[in-house]
Structures are given as structure tokens and as C-alpha cells.
Amino acid sequence: MTGDTLSDLLRTVRLRGALYFYVDGSAPWAVQAPPSREIAQAVMPGTEHLIEFHGVAEGSCWAELAGEPAIRMGAGDVVMFPQGNAHVMSSAPGLRPPRSGSEIFFTPRPAQMPYAISAEAPAATERTARLDGGGPERTRLVCGFLGLDARPFNPLLAALPRVIHVPARALGADDWVTAFLRLAVAESSLKRPGGEAVLDRMSEMLFVEVLRRYLDSLPAGEIGWLAGMRDPVVGRALSLLHQRPAQSWTLEQLGREAGLSRSSLHERFVHFIGQPPMQYLTSWRMQAAAGRLRDGDAKLAEIALAVGYESEAAFSRAFKRVVGVAPGAWRREGRL
DSSP states (O other), X not given: OOSOHHHHHHHHTXXXXXXXXXXXXXXSOEEEEOOGGGTHHHHSTTOSEEEXXXXXXXXXXXXXXXXXXXXXXXXXXXXXXXXXXOEEEXXXXXXXXXXXXXXXXXXXXXXXXXXXXXXXXXXXXXOEEEEEOSOSOEEEEEEEEEEEOOXXXXXXXXXXXXXXXXXXXXXXXXXXXXXXXXXXXXXXXXXXXXXXXXXXXXXXXXXXHHHHHHHHHSOTTOOSHHHHHHSHHHHHHHHHHHHOTTSOOOHHHHHHHXXXXXXXXXXXXXXXXXXXXXXXXXXXXXXXXXXXXXXXXXOHXXXXXXXXXXXXXXXXXXXXXXXXXXXXXXXXXXXX
């Protein structure tokens, strides 16, 4: 454990990334993505929540999400859909792929992923959708996914909007993201040993970089988990709870270490995070315990001690109260 609260959270909710396909199109073209919940198990089996991202390696395009203004994207731009909403990427706003006969299947690791596009289906093992609309303008998109746990407690998801757009000018001409997009396009044709693993890890780094840029752009009066992490006092309290979740914290002790009175810390924490510090601690302990239950064979008594409970019975009662099922049932469910 470290004092880096965001890194701690991303480890605990099992952030994992994958690059699955590319779009190589000349206008007019359109790619339509269904809600991520419909393809999550095909794309990344075992994941609870799927975030899709697109990076423009060459050319320009538009990203559209229902209820939001269309986003113009240029080379080096990245767009991310944290809530998993259906969306459209296209050469011009308002374009949609044909509905008839447009369901195709790319074949990513390890299963098939449905995608509707405005062109003939590529070969079953091809990951690049070549969309030839006949126009002179060409665009290359790098498209991928990030999986993470949503249950029993992931405060980051609730703090993120439906769409995050990071333009290339915010990243800088020499930013590693630009190099990553170029590398991803090159890797799609070179297929070097270990290339997929490298790109998977870099897609996770991309997610963190987008979060950093989004956090930097938040206005002063913003609330939520990310804004709370940025606040000096609430951020300190979050760091302490994440560093030492098994400690027998009291609000008084947390306030002393965070540098604020008990009542003031409670008020400020609720303002940003939406729940009292001790309630947050309980929820976070259950998230940490859920991962241990799912991914290992430790006994309940060992897990109870690791997350701050002196007895297996007390832990089991708390887990069922917060999560809705007993620890054993959660463990069995996670291994089906």
C-alpha cells in the first residue's frame, strides 16, 4: 500500500486494459458501439464494467453520444466513455452505419465482439475495419477497452461523466500518448511477440493519464471522489483510510491526522464524497475483502483481520449488510 490513493483504488478494482481493433476509414464512414454491458462478457470475460476509448492516430473524426454535443477530434485526441454508453464514431456528425446486414464480428482475445460498421465485414481474424467511403480524407482510430469491478464499491465510477475528451493540445506534442497511438497502429500490422501485452499495459496507463487531465480540468467548486481526492483535507483523509484500512479508526483520530476537527472533517468529507468517513471506510473494506474472496483461497478469519475485523462473525455480518450476500456466497459467485 502507498499514499497514492488513485493507484490503490485502481489496483483494488482490478483495472485491466486491452486493445482490440482499429478503424482505417475514408469518408464517409461510421462505427456504432452498443452499450458496453451488452458486450462486456464477450470482450473481457469476468469483468463487471467496461469502458471504451478511442484515440485518433491519423486524420480527424467525430464522437457522438446521445444527449451530448458531437465532439470534433483531431490527430492525437482521445475520447473515453466511462459509463459504457452506446456511441458513434464517424467522419461527420449525424452519420450512422446501415442497419441492414451491418452486424459483423471482430475476433479479439479471447472471444468475439459484435460491432456494427458501414462496410463489408473483414476477415474473421482481422482486427482492422477498413471502411472505404471513397473520399480523400483518411482516418485511423485506435479503439480499446478497460475493464474494472463495479461491485461492491467503486467510488471512482460514480465520479466520472459519460464522456471525457482529451484533445492533443492538452497532452502536448511530445506526450507519450501520441507515441502510444502510433505504436498501436504499427503493432496492428507488425504483430511482434509480446506486443499485445505491451499495448494492454499502455492502455491502462492511458486511462490514468486521461483521469489526470480530467482532474486538472475540474472547476474549483466540483464535488465527487476525484474532487475530494484533490482537496487537501479530504484527500489526506482518503489517503489514510486507503493506506491503513485495517486500523481501528475513529472520526476523532482521523480528524487529528488529517488536520481538522471531528465535526469539520465529517462535514467536509460528506460534502465531497457524499457519505461520512466511517461509512466510506466500511464500504472500502468490503471492496478489499471482495477481491480477496474472489481471487484467493484465504480463510474468512484471515480476510477479516486483513480488513479490520477482529472476528470472522463480525466481518461476515458487515459484509452481508453492505454487499447483500454472505462472504461465502460472494466467493462462489465470483468463481462461476
